[in-house]
Amino acid sequence: MTDKKFSAASLAAQAMGWIDPVTKAVVPPIHMASTYLRDEDNGYSSGRIYARADNPTFDQAEATLAALEGGAKALVFSSGMSAATACFLALAPGDHVVVPKVMYWSLRNWLANFATHWGLKVEFVDADRTDAIAAAVRPGATKLVWIETPANPTWSVTDIAAAADIAHRAGALLGVDSTVATPVLTRPIEFGADIVMHSATKYLNGHSDIIAGALVGARDDPHWAKLRTIRAQLGTILGQTEAWLLMRGMRTLFPRVDWACRSAQSLAERLAAHPMVTEVLYPGLPSFAGHAVSLKQMTGGFGGMLSVRIKGGERAAIATAARVALWKRATSLGGVESLIEHRASIEGPGTPCPPDLLRLSVGVEDSGDLFDDLDQALRRADNA
Ligand SMILES: *Cc1c(COP(=O)(O)O)cnc(C)c1O
Numbered sequence: 001m002t003d004k005k006f007s008a009a010s011l012a013a014q015a016m017g018w019i020d021p022v023t024k025a026v027v028p029p030i031h032m033a034s035t036y037l038r039d040e041d042n043g044y045s046s047g048r049i050y051a052r053a054d055n056p057t058f059d060q061a062e063a064t065l066a067a068l069e070g071g072a073k074a075l076v077f078s079s080g081m082s083a084a085t086a087c088f089l090a091l092a093p094g095d096h097v098v099v100p101k102v103m104y105w106s107l108r109n110w111l112a113n114f115a116t117h118w119g120l121k122v123e124f125v126d127a128d129r130t131d132a133i134a135a136a137v138r139p140g141a142t143k144l145v146w147i148e149t150p151a152n153p154t155w156s157v158t159d160i161a162a163a164a165d166i167a168h169r170a171g172a173l174l175g176v177d178s179t180v181a182t183p184v185l186t187r188p189i190e191f192g193a194d195i196v197m198h199s200a201t202k203y204l205n206g207h208s209d210i211i212a213g214a215l216v217g218a219r220d221d222p223h224w225a226k227l228r229t230i231r232a233q234l235g236t237i238l239g240q241t242e243a244w245l246l247m248r249g250m251r252t253l254f255p256r257v258d259w260a261c262r263s264a265q266s267l268a269e270r271l272a273a274h275p276m277v278t279e280v281l282y283p284g285l286p287s288f289a290g291h292a293v294s295l296k297q298m299t300g301g302f303g304g305m306l307s308v309r310i311k312g313g314e315r316a317a318i319a320t321a322a323r324v325a326l327w328k329r330a331t332s333l334g335g336v337e338s339l340i341e342h343r344a345s346i347e348g349p350g351t352p353c354p355p356d357l358l359r360l361s362v363g364v365e366d367s368g369d370l371f372d373d374l375d376q377a378l379r380r381a382d383n384a
Contacts (some may be wrong), residue, residue, distance in 0.1 A: 008068050009254040010241055015060050015247055016067065024097045031056045031359055053232040057240040061214075061247040065204070068183035068253075069196050071216035073224055075231055078200025080179065081106060082236035083213030087144065087175050087195055089234075090226045093119025095143040098136045100127035102156050103148045103197075104177065105347040126158040129289060133163055137170040141257065145170075148177035149297075150290065153307055153343040153359045154352070155180070155281050157290025160297050164173060164192025171221070179203070179334070180305050184257040185298045189218045195227075202334030203304075205249035208255050210242040256336065261301025261366035267360070270308050270371050276316070276378040278356070282306035304362040305333055307343070312382065314355035318342050319381035326365060326373040332362035338370055 011017075019026060036048040048054070058076050065074040077083035084107050088097065099111055101124045112120050120364035125132045127147050137145065149158040161175060167174040175195040176188040182203045188196045198204055200212035216226040231237060261284075268282035281308070283294040284302030293300055310317040321329050327340040339361040344353045362370065 009011070012064060012253050013251055015251060016064050018060055025208075028057070028060055028244070028247070030240050032240060037245070041056065051240075052235050052237060053228075055237065055240050055243065057243040058238065060248065061243055064182075064247065065198075065214055066216055066248055068187075069216040070187050071170075071190050071196065071218055072220040074214055074216045075228060076200065076238040076246065077213035077215070077231060078236045078238055079211045080197070080201055080213035081110070082231075082234070083118050083199075083215050084109060084197050085322065086227050086230045086234075086236065087146070087197065088115050088120060091120060096121040096123065096141040097144045097146060098123050098125055098133060098142055098172075099146045100148055100151055100158070101125065102127070102151045102154055102352050103146075104152050104179075105351065107177075110349050120206050125238060127151070127158045127163070130162040130166070133158075134166045136247055137166055137172060139170040142167075142170045142172040144175055145172050146175045146177070148179075149186075150180050150283050150294070150303060150305065150348055152180070152305075153347075153357065155283055155288075155290070155307065156304075157283055157293045158314070159293045160186070160188050160191035160193060164194075166192075180303050181298060182253065182257050182303075182334075184254055185261070185300055189216070191297055194218050194223075199334075199381065200246055201332065203257055204253060204334075205246050206253065207245075207249050207342050208332060208335035208336060208337065210245050210249075212242055212246050213219060253312050255306065255365075258301065258320060259364045260304030260362045263364075263370065264304045264306050264360075264362040265302065266360060266367050267371055267374075271308050271374070272304075274375070274378060276311050276320075276382055277308050277319050278311050279309040280306060281309070281357075305360070306362070307357050307359045309354060310378070310381070311355045312356075314342075314344070317358050318345075320374075320377045323377035323380045324373050326369055327377075333359075335361070336363045338363040338365055340374075 034051040062074040070072045147158040163176045173194040176193045179199040196216040198214045270282045343359045346354045
């Protein structure tokens, strides 16, 4: 199966069409070995030495992800955080980086605390404004521009092609956290990104049963080799069972994301007309600030994530989340079960998240059921 002949959806469904050469199994084994036999001539003809560097169980997931993103190579990591932080640890103390104000909160904390103490000069910008990114880059000093689009938890959108252009003119790389868009909807490398990062915990796995991360590199170059070395030295590799579960989940990535997009679009439109909702934040709504840019860089839908702002503020938002039955009150996103979260109380002080906001991760349940459940919760919260 070559990626020239078949579409990305077909490649994902069959995990690149891999068949075990010996047993003809259509599903790969899980390789448990931590070490590999050395040849009599002292070499390692298998190319494998020790499993802190890699594991054959990663191969399919990494090859599939590289194909889906249109990249040269992929690496799976122990978490989205270890994948993202590797991109910053590949820089040197003193380097300048430009990152968004609105982004995954745990990475924002790591950048504001660990990365700055380690010596990176970290500049937070309104990344939905291209001119703010352009004003922040320092030619020669900026080594990485990092964006997340759509960005947690307001789904603000960054123009990837414009950010890539600004980064490259300054001599920097562009890294994109594309967890929410998934390769089904956006392929950042086509718009000039150098590195694509995923929390594979989310849509790529899709079943809320592993923690995993991934990077995809546009080029197999010395910078990519550095990222591979960081993973091997820090040991931030994915467990072999998790790698197997990731590949199993990725086979249904396209139908899951397609279903979630259609439900999220319908929910966004219906909730926008709800008397208890003051604002719906969703890239698929024409009224949303990032809609025009989303049309340029998202195809097939606008994602399964949306946020709603509730009339009655924080109290009403928390009361609504308390009264759902089908939606599950939990953090995380991108699984088959729909999740609802009062995000400001998770992010804590300094969050850019409004206190009246509920974050919704739309799964693959019936979208009418999802709307009805939210509707009764919103109405009961109003009377509480
Ligand atoms: C969850 C998430 C992360 C962190 O990934 P983990 O797998 O939890 O380490 C990073 N970015 C985004 C957008 C996320 O949703």
